[in-house]
Amino acid sequence: MDGNYNYYIVALSILIAILASYSALHITSKISHAAGKSKFFWIWAGAFVMGSGVWSMHFVGMLAFHLHVDVRYDVPLTLVSMAASVVASFIAFYATMPKRINWVKIAIGGFFMGSGIVAMHYTGMEAMVMPVKLTYDPLYWTLSAVIALVVSYVALLLFLRFRNSGSSGWLKWASAVVMGFAVCGMHYTGMKAAVFEGHSGMSMDHGAPNVDLFLLYGVTVTIFLILMVSWGAIFFDRHVLEKMAYQDAITGLPNRNEMNRFFDTHEGDESLGVLFLDLDQFKAINDTLGHNIGDLLVQEVGNRLRPFNRNDRQAFRIGGDEFLIVVKNCGQEQAEQLAETILQRIKQPYFIEGNELYVTGSIGISIGSLRGSDRSTLLKTADTAMYKAKGMGKNQYCVYDETMGSREVRRMELEKDLHRALEHNQFFVVYQPKWNVKTNSLFGFEALIRWDHPRLGVVSPVEFISIAEETGFIVPMTRWTLAEACRQCKSWQEAGLVQPVSVNLSIRLFQSGSLHELVQGALDKAGLDPHLLELEITESMVLHDINDIVRQLQAIRAMGVRVSMDDFGTGYSSIGLLDRIPIDALKLDKLFTNDLVTPSKRAIINAIVLMAETLNLEVIAEGVENEEHIRFLTQLGCTVMQGYYYGRPMKTDEVGEWLKKPPAGGSVEVS
Incomplete structure (x- = not known):
């Protein structure tokens, strides 16, 4: 049917x-x-x-x-x-x-x-x-x-x-x-x-x-x-x-995924202004006040950036304390005006859970179109300009130019070659003397690493030290420097010149957890007495983990090794922690020495010297270049000095020549 x-x-x-x-x-x-x-x-x-x-x-x-x-x-x-x-x-x-x-x-x-x-x-x-x-x-x-x-x-x-x-x-x-x-x-x-x-x-x-x-x-x-x-x-x-x-969970701003989608829909000849914003003091706040306060700070920064969003521009949070502001049909003058306004907004005080925080930002600016260059180039150049702004003193903006591109290429080349430098014996150590004006005699040497690049020549430590810090290569590099300095100090001791040698330390050494073993290994290998070695730390180190820093320094000093605080007065103020930090000396940064004619600077130095006497700390002045510096510093109570007046950083053979004719008619005892 x-x-x-x-x-x-x-x-x-x-x-x-x-x-x-x-x-x-x-x-x-x-x-x-x-x-x-x-x-x-x-x-x-x-x-x-x-x-x-x-x-x-x-x-x-x-x-x-x-x-x-x-x-x-x-x-x-x-x-x-x-x-x-x-x-x-x-x-x-x-x-x-x-x-x-x-x-x-x-x-x-x-x-x-x-x-x-x-x-x-x-x-x-x-x-x-x-x-x-x-x-x-x-x-x-x-x-x-x-x-x-x-x-x-x-x-x-x-x-x-x-x-x-x-x-x-x-x-x-x-x-x-x-x-x-x-x-x-x-x-x-x-x-x-x-x-x-x-x-x-x-x-x-x-x-x-x-x-x-x-x-x-x-x-x-x-x-x-x-x-x-x-x-x-x-x-x-x-x-x-x-x-x-596509939305950041902390700030509510669009995130990196939304940024990529934004660029996908804006390909062509349209001019884009890319502003790369990075907070300046964020890591210190995170380390001292905790990540919760850090997240709340980032959230508040996001709230301050949100009003800048319009049809022709958009703010993104792309990670950590990094933000990106993209502006359509943007010229350099417009981007600079916007950057200035953002910096003014960012540096206003933050009141977060009883903390009054003052934070600044650094902005890198890149102008271009997606037809002329891809998004990665725009982001990279803006990032490069941002680091340049930080280097200029922070709380500033910087517009990318081709000169920065050349520096970035050089930086990448140095980073690539840095790892081969150690195994190819391209590093060497120079020694700068410290002088006691009270006794008019040698007080010791500071060991400073240098890099003799096979093609670029001697590379400034200002260039490669920061790269080594960022990549973590500073740890093996410091291990080599410490071993070389101890070996040389022992060689001088055997030749009758008994003078301590100091070596700079990076926070990376403390974070590695191997500092004690590293120092002990260098001393044992060279057969050097611990009291002839001094380790120099920077002032900002104490803000990372004060309790751990103190613990490791106590272990170092228990060995008999001296510890000094380098560049004192230029980093985050650690005066309130000086009585807790186990150190033997303070090294005044050359910033103070170069401005001794200013009464306020002399007053600060005098106060530091008096405070150091109370805490039984020696004071060493850096950057001493003329007799006027010596006269002012001596009047202020500082007796140990280091600078070009007494001697530039020298190779070991040059140190031998220098010892024959010490400065200011002084003497160096060689037994």
């Missing part, structure tokens, strides 16, 4: 198949960009929409088919048919989940999806409870199964195509239409395969179709769920995941 179709409902089934296909395409496009549990969320969402969409299309098609007999549906079998479609879709998506897949996985995924569609269709047919016998035409049955497999492979290829693409225009809709018609083609081919055989005496219903309410409600609820899952996934993607992926 034959049935007939309600073509309005047939059209509805096709529409459902198209909408379900589009929703599945949209949802599965998120799979390759997700990670962890969110990836499985998108797979399950896509599988549910695809599987239940095919199931809904099937049973809407069944509602369109009228056999003229009373038809009911077995509830368990109907639910099993739906489960088969959803599970098969999940298996297919899971098999093709990796970003790189081969044809074997596509074949496995397509087979499971196709088998699921066939199982769903014919299980749904078996769920029909009616007074007729149902058989199938083998040819059309086989054809429907083949169509199901072909549909599945097409579906997976489309899913893979859109999973790795952000496209969501007409191409995705066209693909959804192809999938919708293909799925419907499988269904109606399967219906063509069905043969309904009535029996004699069977009553025929020639009136209106008798609709199974369970089926009607089930399809309605399923379609509603498909819409809810699709809309929920879109809402979750746009309002939750989008926010998590």
Whole structure:
């Protein structure tokens, strides 16, 4: 016996198949960009929409088919048919989940999806409870199964195509239409395969179709769920995941991902001004007050930058205490004015959990277009200019120019060659004498490392020390310097010249946890008495971890090694900690020596000398270059001096010549 179709409902089934296909395409496009549990969320969402969409299309098609007999549906079998479609879709998506897949996985995924569609269709047919016998035409049955497999492979290829693409225009809709018609083609081919055989005496219903309410409600609820899952996934993607992926959690500003997306949409000749902002004192605040205060500070900085956002410019937080402000159609003058305004806003005091903080920023500016240079070049040049601004004294802005580019190339070259310098014996040590004007005699030497580059010549320590600090190479470099200084000091001792030698230390040595072993190893290897070695630390070191610094210094002094604080008065003030820090001497920075004519500077030096006497600390003045310096410093109570007046940093053979003619008519005892 034959049935007939309600073509309005047939059209509805096709529409459902198209909408379900589009929703599945949209949802599965998120799979390759997700990670962890969110990836499985998108797979399950896509599988549910695809599987239940095919199931809904099937049973809407069944509602369109009228056999003229009373038809009911077995509830368990109907639910099993739906489960088969959803599970098969999940298996297919899971098999093709990796970003790189081969044809074997596509074949496995397509087979499971196709088998699921066939199982769903014919299980749904078996769920029909009616007074007729149902058989199938083998040819059309086989054809429907083949169509199901072909549909599945097409579906997976489309899913893979859109999973790795952000496209969501007409191409995705066209693909959804192809999938919708293909799925419907499988269904109606399967219906063509069905043969309904009535029996004699069977009553025929020639009136209106008798609709199974369970089926009607089930399809309605399923379609509603498909819409809810699709809309929920879109809402979750746009309002939750989008926010998590493209918005900084602390400041609420757009993050690095949003910055990349911003550049992706602004390629061309449009001039962009890139302002790279870095806070100047952030690390010290983090180390002394804690990361919680640091996060709150960053949050407040973000609040101060947010008002600068307009249609033509956007502020981003790209990590740590680094921010980026990108301005469209921007010239140098406009960028400089904006940088000046931002610096003024940033340096206003911050009141955070009872702390009054004063923080400044450094800004590097780069002007260019994405056609003339890529984004990485703009960011790199702005970063280079920012470091130049820091070197100029901080709380400043600097515009990138080609000269900086040359310096950056040189810096990269030095960083690359620095690691080979040690093994190729390119380092050497020079020694600068310290002089006691009270006894008019030698007080010791400071050991200073130098680098004789095979192509660039002698490289200034101002250049390579900072690179070594940043890369961590300062640790093996200091180990070598310490060993060489101890060896030379021992050699002088054996020759009758008993004078201590001092070596500068980096905070990296304290952070490495191996300082005690390093010093002990150098002393033991050279056979040098500990009292002939002095270690110089910088004032800012004490702000990193004062308790750990004190502990390590106490262990060093327990060995008999002296400790002095170098460049005192130029870093973060540590006067309040001087009674805790185990040191033997303070070295006044040449900043004070070069300005001795200023009464305020002389008053400060006098106060430091008096304070040092109270704490039983020696005071050593650096940068002494003439007799006027000596006269002023002596009047202020400073008796130990170091500078070009007494001797420049010298190689060991030059030290020998210097010892024969010491300055100011003084003498050097050699036993």
